[in-house]
Each structure stands twice: as C-alpha cells, then as structure tokens.
Amino acid sequence: MDYKYIVVGIDGTGSREWMAADGSNSNTFRFIRDVHYGSMEIDRRWYHGPSNTVTGSDTEPILQEALDFIYQRIGSLFPTIRTQSIKPLEMFDVNSCMQNQERSRQNMMEQRGYQQAARVPVQVTSNMLANQPLTTDDVRVVLIGHSRGGLAVTALARMLSPLVRVYFMGLYDSVDRQGCLDGMNVENVKYVAHARRHPDVKSRTYFGNTSLKYIGVDHAEEQFFYTSHGGIGGSFIINRKEVSTFGDSSCLPTITTQTPEGETIELINNPALVKKLGKQMDQVCTDGSHEADQFIRTQAKKYGIPIA
Template sequence: MSNSASDVKYIVVGVDGTGSGSWRKADGSNSHIFQFVRDFRFGTMGIDRKFFDGPSDSVSGRESEAILQRALDFIMHRLSVLFPQIRNGNIHALDMYDVNSCMQASEQTSMGYMNGYSYTSSYVTRLPVRVTPQMLSKQPFNHSQVRIVLAGHSRGGLVVTTLARMLSPVAQVYFMGLYDSVDRQPCLDGAVVENTRYVFHARRHPDVHSRGFFSNTSTQYKSEYHEERFFYTSHGGIGGSYVTNRSDMTFFGDDSCIVKPDTITITDGMGNPMTIDNVNPLTKKFHKPIDEICIEGSDEADKFIREGARRFGLPIN
C-alpha cells in the first residue's frame, strides 16, 4: 500500500451539543461542528464525513450512547470500504460494555432463599477495559493510510473522547477538535483524551459566568500534542450558538451574553431604594458590550480549532 500523502484517506465525524437538533439552523450557520464537517475538503458529506446532532435530553443526555455507537459503526464501515482486507480479519473496536461505567458497576451479588435457608452468590464481572501500550502497538492502521478526525461540542465532546478510546485497538485518531467538552452523562467517562495524536480544546472563560453549574471534561491529555485555550463567550458560543437578546431566551437558556441595564435599584436594610452599578465586569475590562465580546469570542474559538487542524495538515477551510 502506498504511503504517499496523496493516498491518505480521511474519515471525519462531528458530534454537536445537546439539543442541536432543535436549535441548529438548517444551513448550520450557528453550529461550529456542522461547519467543521461541511468545510473539510475531502470526500462526500454523509459518506467520508458524517455529522451527528447531539442528544436531545438536556438533563441526562441519555442518547449519547446511541450516538456514540452510530459514530463508531460509521467509522468501522468506512474502514471496511476503504480497506476491504479487514472484512475477513479480526479487527474489532472496544464495545459499549467496555466504556459504559454503569454496565461495569452492575450488581455483583445476588440474594436467594432455598429450603428454609438464605444464601448469597457472587459472580465476577469484567473490569473496565483500559487503553494499554500493547493495544496501541498492535493497531492495524497508521496515519499514512487513514486519518480519523473527530470534533465535538458540549456532550458531543464527551462522545468523541469516548469514541477515540473505543478505536484504540484499531487506529489512533489523528486530530480531535473539542468545543467546550462537558460530561453530564452518568455512564460515559471522558475525563482523559487518549488514543489521539493532536488535540485542540476551546473552553469558555470562567469570567463569562456561563453554565457555572457544570464543569468541563476531556481536560487530561495523553497525546503527542495538545493545546487548550479559554475564550470570552458562553458555552453555547464556543459551539457557535449564543443568546444575545432577552426575547430569545428559553427556560433553560444562558443569559451570560445578554446586555443588562447599567444600573439596578435594590432596597437597603432600612427599606430605602439604592441604585448600584450593574455594568458587566468584562464590559469594563474590554470597553465593549458583553454581546460583542461573546460574538468575537465565539469566532475566535472556532478559528483556534481550524487553525490547529490546518497546522497539522488537515484540508479544511
């Protein structure tokens, strides 16, 4: 098999954030993940490149595992098409049991009652499968043959981080672009990015005070190179969708990028009205309204991921 650069194949998968099926515009103009997959200059959308909307359940993200399985099936199918010899080989990725911690934590003892006596029986469950140097050294594919590219926003970042781990017996992911990856899913562990060569992670800056009730995942890196930066925009803004108008707010919306009144009136302990400064601290710092700051931060986050991809030779606009 030739190893020239022109012979390298790409498989590209992007997984968007929670609820993207409802908030993403038809043209994808408010989704950095959709645009990343669309703008990748190789092959055909839906064949060599695949975009997945994120889970619709904002509380548990329970569809994450189904999306993960579909993404894995897509990659394995493409590998079998590009390299027909693997159809008759013994090449298998990790399965859902290997990466689902809820399955691993299944009950290990059972209680019974027989002939007037109670008893307890135990059985052994498999331990979670870990990525080992031996596993990685036996991968049948290398980057001169195929380059797998993954991108994910929010819970989509958790999905692609787990997906890279599932591919450990098969091939190393060449590049991963993470747009403010978060966990918030009880059974998948995405704390460590592994089996990935290059990682770029754009995160929301804590000073924006966006989605303060959940933290990031995919923040430990076992990779040849990783780069992580913080941007002054909301969690949604990192992924390309942010709210800057109060009228667009939903019940669970994020108002961190909405301009608020310069002052507010409160009542002191004696019942007297007091007027206090309400200007956003970032507005004071950058001398711009917060909505402009968020828009610029969103654009800069996407630029950061794309420039990282181009730096390591990926054909993306």
C-alpha cells in the same frame, strides 16, 4: 502524500432546537461541512447532539452510531481488517453504569452460590496501541465535538483503540454532563485542540469541563475564549426574549433588576469584563465565538487537515 480521511462531528445538547436551518450557528457542523475531502455521509458525517438536556442519556446511541459509521467505513477502505476480526471496544468498556450493573449482577450470582467469571471493561494499553493494524498514514480519523458531543468523541477515540489512532480531535468546550460516560482522559489521539469558555464570562458556571487529561497525545493545546458555553459551539443568546428558564444570559448586553423600592432598572451585564475589554457582552461573545472556531480550524490546518 494523499491521505484518506474519516471525519466525524457530534454537536452539543439540544442542537435540533437551537441550530439554524443552514447550520450557520454550529461550529461543529460547519467544520465537517468545510473539510475538503470526500463526500458528506460517506467520508464525513455530522450528528446532532443529545436532546435530553437533563441527563444526556441519548448521547450513548449517538456515540454508537458514530462508532458504527467509522467501523463500516474502515471496513470499506481496508477489507482485510474485517477478516482479521479486529473490532473496536464496546459501549460496556466506556460506560460506568453498565459496569456497575455487571458488578451488581455478579454479586447477586455469588450470593446464590454461582461462580461465574465477571466481565471486566477493556482498558487501553500500550500493547494494544502498539499493535493497531492501521496507522495515521493509512487513514486520518478526525473527531470534532461540542459540549456533550466533546464527551462523546472522547469516548469514541478510546473505543477505536484496537483499530487506529485518531489523528486530530477538535473540542468545543467539552463538558461532562452524562452520568455514565467518563471522558476526562483523552486517549488514542495524536493531536488535540480544545477551545474552552473563559470563566470571567460566567457562563454555565455549574458545567464542569471534561477531556482535560491528555494521555499519550503528541501535542495538545487549550485556549480560553471570552464567550459563553454555547458561543464556543457557535450559538449564543443576545436577546433577552430568547432566554428560557434555564437559559444562558451571560451574553446579554444588559440585565434587568429591581431596586429595593420595586423599580425595574437596566444595568450593564458583567461590568468588570466589559470595562476590561471595552465592549458590551453581546459583542464580547460574538468575537469570542469566532475566535474559538478559528482556533480549532487553525490547529487542524497546522496538522494538514484540508479545511477552509
């Protein structure tokens, strides 16, 4: 059976700055590029991740743009869906900040003596999922995300609930670093693969993972890999000169420190893990990054997605 595909990828924070011109250090970009179906910008689309490294606030317009693309593509493939006025969920339904603002507005109106029906977010229900007009036999939606991009595609899958179930979601170390979007629950997805950074690498220890509760998913598989948060997504730093003030130094082969006497000395980075794996951290991260990407691709191939 020849399936139709809609394939969308959203990269991690700051990808405009760290991604190579050919996309070779972005596992998300390379995944979308390597799917052997249709054309880029028509059936397959990749988006840079947010540029706001602190709040990730620009994740929301990226999410909306990706949703609009999928909905427009569905409208082209299945024009009768539009005539039925079946639409995806709105940003309000996945955005806690917008919901809090609505509650504040409602309370203010009630204090002034006005009675108005409060807007409440639409929840994903079994009835909604049972009455989707499209199935994964009609169209296979594939969502791929790294870092905050993983958070975005998790919200995107939920927003597609009235229309169609997402066939496959590949997550490269999805993190919850955007205060308004809640992506802990992965819903409306058939198959999930999540590659996560191993805590022993000590990369971005203050980043909490999200997309960890798989609700109604046929099969979800998580694996941990010995590489940094960036390494899971394909980009990691092994040159000390490239580490910024808030950069990730977990993949450096050596680190510098000072003795009590003020002498600068160089030490092996993460000696316990280096001893365990028998290679320095730059090679650990290189191997782990490749293995994480292969894990996502292998899972996708297992479910019939035409990727190299």
